[in-house]
Amino acid sequence: xxxxxxxxKKKGLKMKHxxxxxxxxxxxxxxxxxxxxxxxxxxxxxxxKLTISSVEDGLFNDYIxxxxxxxxxxxxxxxxxxxxxxxxIYIEEGEMLKKVMLF
Numbered sequence: 001x002x003x004x005x006x007x008x009k010k011k012g013l014k015m016k017h018x019x020x021x022x023x024x025x026x027x028x029x030x031x032x033x034x035x036x037x038x039x040x041x042x043x044x045x046x047x048x049k050l051t052i053s054s055v056e057d058g059l060f061n062d063y064i065x066x067x068x069x070x071x072x073x074x075x076x077x078x079x080x081x082x083x084x085x086x087x088x089i090y091i092e093e094g095e096m097l098k099k100v101m102l103f
Contacts, residue, residue, distance in 0.1 A: 091097065
């Protein structure tokens with residue numbers, strides 16, 4: 001006579017099976033939502049804040065106001081080899097110049 005007993009397998013759903021089925025249903029629902037749901041968005045604006053006019057062909061100026069600091073790409077420092085004094089100033093800083101052809 002043997003000491004071992006044959007253990008019969010229990011039939012039916014176990015807790016681990018229920019967890020796997022619930023997880024599968026959640027994943028299937030999420031996939032359904034991603035694939036078949038409507039992903040469009042709607043912006044509702046008030047009527048008094050809208051401007052409606054006819055379309056015209058013309059120049060379109062789109063300006064964006066930004067706060068920032070402008071820096072030059074390169075800076076050149078001029079140094080004098082000999083001392084001297086300034087006798088006359090022909091142009092001021094920031095003035096626009098035109099090219100003059102000398103013959």
